[in-house]
Amino acid sequence: MTTTLAQPLSEAARAKLLTVSTATLTTALFKRGFRNVFLQGPQRVNPGAARMVGPAYTLRYIPAREDLDLLKVFEDRNHPQRKGVEECPEGHVLVIDSRGDPRAASAGGILLTRLMTRGCAGVVTDGGFRDTPEVKRMALPAYHQRPSAPTNLILHHAVDLNTPVACGDVGVYPGDIMVGDDEGVVCIPAHLAEEIAHETFEQTVYEDFVQEEVNGGHELFGLYPMLDDSVKARFASWRTAQGR
Numbered sequence: 001m002t003t004t005l006a007q008p009l010s011e012a013a014r015a016k017l018l019t020v021s022t023a024t025l026t027t028a029l030f031k032r033g034f035r036n037v038f039l040q041g042p043q044r045v046n047p048g049a050a051r052m053v054g055p056a057y058t059l060r061y062i063p064a065r066e067d068l069d070l071l072k073v074f075e076d077r078n079h080p081q082r083k084g085v086e087e088c089p090e091g092h093v094l095v096i097d098s099r100g101d102p103r104a105a106s107a108g109g110i111l112l113t114r115l116m117t118r119g120c121a122g123v124v125t126d127g128g129f130r131d132t133p134e135v136k137r138m139a140l141p142a143y144h145q146r147p148s149a150p151t152n153l154i155l156h157h158a159v160d161l162n163t164p165v166a167c168g169d170v171g172v173y174p175g176d177i178m179v180g181d182d183e184g185v186v187c188i189p190a191h192l193a194e195e196i197a198h199e200t201f202e203q204t205v206y207e208d209f210v211q212e213e214v215n216g217g218h219e220l221f222g223l224y225p226m227l228d229d230s231v232k233a234r235f236a237s238w239r240t241a242q243g244r
Helices: 011-017 022-030 071-075 080-087 109-117 190-215 229-242
Strands: 052-063 093-097 105-107 122-125 142-144 156-161 165-167 170-172 177-181 184-188
Touching: 011 052, 011 190, 022 177, 022 184, 022 190, 052 080, 052 165, 080 109, 080 156, 093 165, 093 177, 105 122, 122 177, 170 184, 184 190, 190 229
Parallel strands: 052 093, 093 122, 122 142
Antiparallel strands: 052 156, 052 177, 165 170, 177 184
8 A cells, every 4th residue: 555645845954954964864863762764785876976865755675476577577557666767756765675685686777767857866775776887977866785787577576666665774654754975875754854954954064163173173072062152152153154
């Protein structure tokens, strides 16, 4: 059964999330009791691409079966893999549950190109992609474990779309906000996305100030975390000067 998408992420929140690191996001979520939000395994295929932010639209694989997973299945317009590529909404991230197994491709260059031209925000699998030399040149943010040339049909059977999945040992629900940078991908529960975006944006501004202070020789105590009133005053002046 298809799960209803969550409320759309506001443009203001999306813009803020594009400026923060997955490291900062994991800390903010840890403060709220969330320990398992960073996808284990998926890494950037194309580090030159933009950061990734968008709601999750999910595809789930189970192990393939020889009498069901033949090349002719792709002739079916309702095949979940092909249907998902055509229906993943603009601005969303296609999250593929490949059971953590990269021995066969979760998708390839043509399908990822279709996602890109349709305006999707990115694609993540805990398996592997084929055609990675081409994917590396794409603007679409793409994350996987490692390259995998064999067709998905030798290992994966696509079963459903937009239901809760496991990707990188993280439970991902449709509409959860996926954020990716060059370190990896974080899944933000949808109901927390707006407040997490604001909090982590503010934290990022402060940490940029802290980095400058540390570069200048300042010790950490009183600075990180901010406990010293003189630091608070310097930060306020710095922020005004930076227009942030």
